[in-house]
Amino acid sequence: MKEAERKDAFLTSPMTSSGSTSNFLNSLHIDCCLSGSMPDSSRAQLMTENSRLPPILILSLLVFSIIAPSVTASGSILLSSDSYAEESSIGHPANYTITVENDGTTDLSVTLSLSQASTCSGYTSSLSTSTLTLLSGTSGTSTLSVSVNGTATGNCDTTVTATGSDSSGGSVTDSITVETTGNPSWPSGHTRFVYIRTDDSGANAQTPYTLEFSAPPMSDGSPYNMHQFCNDSNGDDDDVWEAFVPTDFNSVTSWSVVNVNGITLGQYVSYNLTDAEGGAMTYPMVTFEQNTSASGHVASTLSDSEYYACHSPPDDGDDDSDQYYDSSGMGIIEYDSQSPSSSQSCTSNYSSCPLNITLLEDGWTNVTIGAWGLGNHDTSLEVISWLNGVQTNSFTVSVNDSQHIAVTIPFLVEAGTCTVEIEANLNNDGNQTSWSQSWGDMCDALPEPEITSVIYYHSDANGYQFVADLFQGPGTEAATGFQWVYANATNLTENEYYQLAVDVRVDGDHVYNESRSQMSYGGNSTLTTNGGWEVDQYDCYVEIDVGLFNETGVEMDSLSFNLSAPCEDPPGTDLTEVWLHQSYWLWCDGINVDLMSEEGPEQLNSSYECDDGSYSDAFHLFIETANLSEDDYYPMVWLFVEVIASGPDGNDTLVDDFVLLKDGQGNVDENYSTDLWQVSPYHCGVELYVGLYSNWTDDGAWPIES
Structure with a gap:
C-alpha cells in the first residue's frame, strides 16, 4: 500500500x-x-x-x-504501452512495447509478470524480458507478444504487472491491461492472397515481398505487405506468403509479386474475383503458384477456404473415410528416428494408439500427432512445438468428412537440446480438445559462446573517437573517416583460440575483410582486428558483418549491421579557370586574365611593344579543372581546346587540342596549357572554345562543361 x-x-x-x-x-x-x-x-x-x-x-x-x-528516498514505478488494443491472427501476434519508468528517487530491480483473463482461451502471452534494473529517473522496455491459435475468438485482456524492489527491501507495483482481439482467420471484408514460391534462388531470396496492383480500386492501397506463414526449412511443404486485400475487384484483376529491391518475380491474373464480393464467400482465398518458365500472367484459383495447410497429413493411399474405429482419441501415432529399430507406428487400426514415447533420440526425429475416430466431421488440428522454450514449428491442417487427422513435427535433437514440448489443439465439428506432452532434463549443456557487444570507433582531428556499441544501438549512423570495430564475447572456453571475422561493404563495394585468431584467457574476452576502412560524406550506407568462430572454424555467433551514411551529392567534374596569358606579361604589363571570372580584353593585337623595346606578341591558354575522381578509373575525361581567328580570307585554326585528362588507367591531370599562338594584322576576330568531354554517356560526345 x-x-x-x-x-x-x-x-x-x-x-x-x-x-x-x-x-x-x-x-x-x-x-x-x-x-x-x-x-x-x-x-x-x-x-x-x-x-x-x-x-x-x-x-x-x-x-x-x-x-x-x-x-526520505522513496520508490515509484509507472507502466505504459505504445498501444492498448491490437489484433492478432495465426502466425502474426499482436506486439506491444511496454515501457517501465522508475519515477521515484531510489534505484529499483523490476520483475514483470503476466496474467490473462478467464476469457482468453486460445491466446498465449509472453514477454521478451521479465527483469529490468532501473536507476532513479530511467526507464526500460519489454515487448509483450500475444499470439492466437485457431480456437481464439473475441477479446483477451492481458495484464502486465511490474514489481520494483529497492536495496532496503521495500517494493512498489504498477500494472496495465491491454486488449487483444483474436482474428484467427483474416480481417473482415478482405480476400486472402496466398503466394506459393517454387524458387528460392537469386532475386527470389530477396525478401520481404509486396503484392502490387496497377488498376483501381485495388491500387488505392497498393502495395500490400506479404507475410510468410509456411517455411520449408521448418518442415513445411512449401514457402508460402500471404497478404489481405479489400474485397473490391474488377472482372479481370491482375497483380504482381515484387521483392524488397523492387524486382518483379511474377505476374498473375484472375477472371472471377467479383464472385467473392458482397459476402458471397465467407473466407475468399486466392492461391497462385510461382511459374518461372511462364511468359505473361499466370492464372490463379479462387476458393472459399478458411485454412491453407502448410504441411500435408500422412496418407497411406487408401480411401479410409468409411474405416471403422472402435475408439477415439488423440496423441502420438507415429515416431520416426535415425535409428530404425526405435521407430514406432500405431496407424494400422489405431487400437494401440496413442504411443508412449518417453525418450527422444539424438538426431532428426519426426513425431506425428493425430486424432482418430472423428465421425467423418469437418476437422482442424493445430500442432505447436518448442525446443528449449523457443517455438520452432506451428502447423495447422484441415480435413473434411474424415475419420482421422494428423500433423508431423520434425525435430533436430542435439547436445544442446534440453527440453522439447508439443501442444495440439483439435476442433472436431466445433468440439475443442487439447493435448500436450513435454520431455525435460535432456541435457546438461554449457551456454554457447556469443557476441555481447560490437564497439564502433572512428578517428578524426581530435584522435580516436567512440561512436557506439552497435549491439545496443543497431540504428547508429555511420561516422566519416577511418573507422574500425572490435567485439566482446562471453561463454568462451579458457585457453582456446577464437576467431573474429569482420566483413564490410560501403555502398555495396567490398572495402574490408579481416579475420584474426586470439586466445581466450577466461569466459569473457575482447577480440580485435588490426585494420579498418574509410567512409566519406558521399557514401550512403555501410554494411558490417561480425562473426565469431571457434578454433576449428565453426561459426558460434554472427551479427549484421546496416548503418546509414551522410550520402551527400558528390561535386561534379567541371572547369574552374581558363587563363589567357600573354608571353612576358610580367615584364610588359601584358594580358593575364581568367576568362571565367573576369572580362577579357576588348581586342588582341598582332604586336605589342614593351617599355624596354622588346616584343610580347604570343599568347597561350592555361586551363584548370576539378573533381576528376582520382580514385575511380572511369569515366574517362577529354579536354578540347580550339582557337579560331577569322579574317577576310577565311578562318585560321590557331589551336586545335584534344587531350586526355583522365585516361581510364588511373592517370589524372587536372591542368593543361596550350602551345603559344599569335594573331596577325589581317585577323578580324578570335573565338576561343574550351570543353570537357566524357565517355560516360552512350554517345560519348556530351560535354561535362564548356
Whole structure:
C-alpha cells in the first residue's frame, strides 16, 4: 500500500470501540516502525507505554509516524504501452512495447509478470524480458507478444504487472491491461492472397515481398505487405506468403509479386474475383503458384477456404473415410528416428494408439500427432512445438468428412537440446480438445559462446573517437573517416583460440575483410582486428558483418549491421579557370586574365611593344579543372581546346587540342596549357572554345562543361 493510501485508510477507517481502535492503531504503528521511520529506543517505549497515552496523543504520534517517510528516498514505478488494443491472427501476434519508468528517487530491480483473463482461451502471452534494473529517473522496455491459435475468438485482456524492489527491501507495483482481439482467420471484408514460391534462388531470396496492383480500386492501397506463414526449412511443404486485400475487384484483376529491391518475380491474373464480393464467400482465398518458365500472367484459383495447410497429413493411399474405429482419441501415432529399430507406428487400426514415447533420440526425429475416430466431421488440428522454450514449428491442417487427422513435427535433437514440448489443439465439428506432452532434463549443456557487444570507433582531428556499441544501438549512423570495430564475447572456453571475422561493404563495394585468431584467457574476452576502412560524406550506407568462430572454424555467433551514411551529392567534374596569358606579361604589363571570372580584353593585337623595346606578341591558354575522381578509373575525361581567328580570307585554326585528362588507367591531370599562338594584322576576330568531354554517356560526345 502506498503512503497516501495508508493515510487515507487510517483517516477513514471506522473506530467503533476503544478495543478496535487500539488494535488498529497498534497495527499501523508497528508497520511504520518496521519501515525504519523511528529509532529503536522510541519504538520500544511506544510499544510498551502506548496504552497509557491519551487517545489524542496516540493519534498525533501515529500520524507523525506515517507521514515521516515522505521526506526520505522513496520508490515509484509507472507502466505504459505504445498501444492498448491490437489484433492478432495465426502466425502474426499482436506486439506491444511496454515501457517501465522508475519515477521515484531510489534505484529499483523490476520483475514483470503476466496474467490473462478467464476469457482468453486460445491466446498465449509472453514477454521478451521479465527483469529490468532501473536507476532513479530511467526507464526500460519489454515487448509483450500475444499470439492466437485457431480456437481464439473475441477479446483477451492481458495484464502486465511490474514489481520494483529497492536495496532496503521495500517494493512498489504498477500494472496495465491491454486488449487483444483474436482474428484467427483474416480481417473482415478482405480476400486472402496466398503466394506459393517454387524458387528460392537469386532475386527470389530477396525478401520481404509486396503484392502490387496497377488498376483501381485495388491500387488505392497498393502495395500490400506479404507475410510468410509456411517455411520449408521448418518442415513445411512449401514457402508460402500471404497478404489481405479489400474485397473490391474488377472482372479481370491482375497483380504482381515484387521483392524488397523492387524486382518483379511474377505476374498473375484472375477472371472471377467479383464472385467473392458482397459476402458471397465467407473466407475468399486466392492461391497462385510461382511459374518461372511462364511468359505473361499466370492464372490463379479462387476458393472459399478458411485454412491453407502448410504441411500435408500422412496418407497411406487408401480411401479410409468409411474405416471403422472402435475408439477415439488423440496423441502420438507415429515416431520416426535415425535409428530404425526405435521407430514406432500405431496407424494400422489405431487400437494401440496413442504411443508412449518417453525418450527422444539424438538426431532428426519426426513425431506425428493425430486424432482418430472423428465421425467423418469437418476437422482442424493445430500442432505447436518448442525446443528449449523457443517455438520452432506451428502447423495447422484441415480435413473434411474424415475419420482421422494428423500433423508431423520434425525435430533436430542435439547436445544442446534440453527440453522439447508439443501442444495440439483439435476442433472436431466445433468440439475443442487439447493435448500436450513435454520431455525435460535432456541435457546438461554449457551456454554457447556469443557476441555481447560490437564497439564502433572512428578517428578524426581530435584522435580516436567512440561512436557506439552497435549491439545496443543497431540504428547508429555511420561516422566519416577511418573507422574500425572490435567485439566482446562471453561463454568462451579458457585457453582456446577464437576467431573474429569482420566483413564490410560501403555502398555495396567490398572495402574490408579481416579475420584474426586470439586466445581466450577466461569466459569473457575482447577480440580485435588490426585494420579498418574509410567512409566519406558521399557514401550512403555501410554494411558490417561480425562473426565469431571457434578454433576449428565453426561459426558460434554472427551479427549484421546496416548503418546509414551522410550520402551527400558528390561535386561534379567541371572547369574552374581558363587563363589567357600573354608571353612576358610580367615584364610588359601584358594580358593575364581568367576568362571565367573576369572580362577579357576588348581586342588582341598582332604586336605589342614593351617599355624596354622588346616584343610580347604570343599568347597561350592555361586551363584548370576539378573533381576528376582520382580514385575511380572511369569515366574517362577529354579536354578540347580550339582557337579560331577569322579574317577576310577565311578562318585560321590557331589551336586545335584534344587531350586526355583522365585516361581510364588511373592517370589524372587536372591542368593543361596550350602551345603559344599569335594573331596577325589581317585577323578580324578570335573565338576561343574550351570543353570537357566524357565517355560516360552512350554517345560519348556530351560535354561535362564548356
